[in-house]
Every structure is written in structure tokens, then in C-alpha cells.
Amino acid sequence: MSRLTHLDENGHANMVDVSEKTVTTREATAQAVVTMTTETLEMITVGSHKKGDVLAVARIAGIQAAKRCSDLIPLCHPLMLSKVSVELLPQPDSDSVLILATCKLAGQTGVEMEALTAASVAALTIYDMCKAVDKGIVISDVKLLEKKGGKSGHWKVNT
Template sequence: MSKLTHLDDQGHAHMVDVSEKASTFREARACAVVYMSQEVLDLIISGGHKKGDVLAVARIAGIQAAKRTSDLIPLCHPLMLSKVSVTLEPNVEQGCVVINTVCRLTGQTGVEMEALTAASVAALTLYDMCKAVDKSIIISDIKLLEKVGGKSGHWERAL
């Protein structure tokens, strides 16, 4: 089993030194699902929510969150992201909004945390904007779907 990279030989937390790593292409995809009442989903789809375009605000929040991941998650490196994409797709049949994120860069460390942070904050923003209508909203299934690049190479979640 691999050891935890954020712990030194004495078990103390530290930021991993990536200075000797080569800069390579890195990409990560993540997702989250936000379940809600049909009333809220209808408001989002119709654009009738009094707070405005809920999906657009959540998209921007997710992008901003990816860019600020190192401020939110201890020991994450600040990264020069070359792409952040956040898509939000309402699913009427399942009563949810599916959030998918992609983060990309050429650098010395991966972008999994940025993709996961983007999905999480986009989901939290949906909740925040819609909680006045439905407090029973559920944020679920936040997970990494795929990562490309780095020492461990390509990894994809089995469906």
C-alpha cells in the first residue's frame, strides 16, 4: 500500500515538495448531484427563481472555487489552471441537477482537488440559492470521475 504523501516520517502534516517533478498535462473530472423538490427544479428550469439564474450563479461559484482551492484545502498547491468547466444539467425524471466539472493544466501536481472543489461549491451554491423554497435539498455523490497525467497516469472510475 502507498503511504500518505502529506505526512512526513514523523507523521506530521506537510505540503508535498513537487519542485523535482516535471511539468506535464493534467486533467481531472468530478461530479455532484443535487436532489430537490419538483417545485424548485421547475423554478430553476423556467428561470422563474426570484434570485435569478441559479445555474449561472452556481457555474461561476464552481469556477471561482476551483481557482481558490489552495485557500480552502490545507496543503494544496496554488495552481495555474488553464481550464475550468462547470456544467449543470437538470434531470426532471430523477428530480435533480447533475454537476460535472473539468479542470486542466500543465504543471507539477494534479487537479483532482480543484475539480472536486468546483463540484462541491457549485452544489452548495444551488442549495444556498434554493433553500428558502426547499430546505430538504440533498447534495450527493460528490466524486472524482477521472484523472489524467502524473506519476499514477490515467485513472477512471468504473461505472
């Protein structure tokens, strides 16, 4: 079993030294699902929410969150992201919004945390904007879907 890389030999938390790692193109995609009432989803998709365009605000929030990941998670490296995309896909059959966040860079460490943070904050933004009209909103299925690059190569969730 691999050891936890954020702990030193004495068990103390530390930031991993990535200075000797090779610069490679790295990319990660994560998801989150926000489930709500049919009426709330319709309000979002037809644009009748009084707070404005919920999906546009959530997209911007997700992008900002990826860029600020190292400010939120103590041992994350600050990264020069070359791409952040946040897709918000209404799913009428399940009264939900599927969020797909992808982050990319050329660097010495992966972007999984940035993608997960983007998806999570986009979901939280939908919740925040809609909580007044729907008290039962559920955020679920936050997970990494795929990562590419680095020493460990390509990984994709089993579906």
C-alpha cells in the same frame, strides 16, 4: 500500501514537494448531484426563481472555487489552471441537477482537488439559492470521475 504523502517521517503534516516532478498536462473531472422537489427544479429550469439564474450563479461559484482551492484546503498547492468548466445538467427524471466540473493545467501536480472543490461549491450554491423554497435539498455523490496525466497516468471510475 502507499504511505500518506502529506505526512513527513515524524507524522507531521507538510506540503508535498513537487519540484522534481515532470510538468505534464493534467486534467480531472468530478461530479456532484443536487436533488430537490419537482417544483424547485422547474423553478430553476424555467428561470422563475426570484434570486435569478441559479445555474449561472452556481457555474461561476464553481469556477471561482477551483481557482481558490489552495486557500480552502491547507496543503493544496496553488495552481495556474488553464481550464475550469462547470456543467450543470438538469435531470428531470430524478428531480436533480448533475454537476460536472473539469479542471486542466500543465503542471507538476494534479487537479483532482480543484475539480472536487468546483463541483462541491457549485452544489452548495444551488442549495444556498434554493433553501428558502425547498428545505429538503440533498447534495450527494460528490466524487472524482476521471483524472489524466502525471506519473499515475489515466484513471477513470468504474461505472
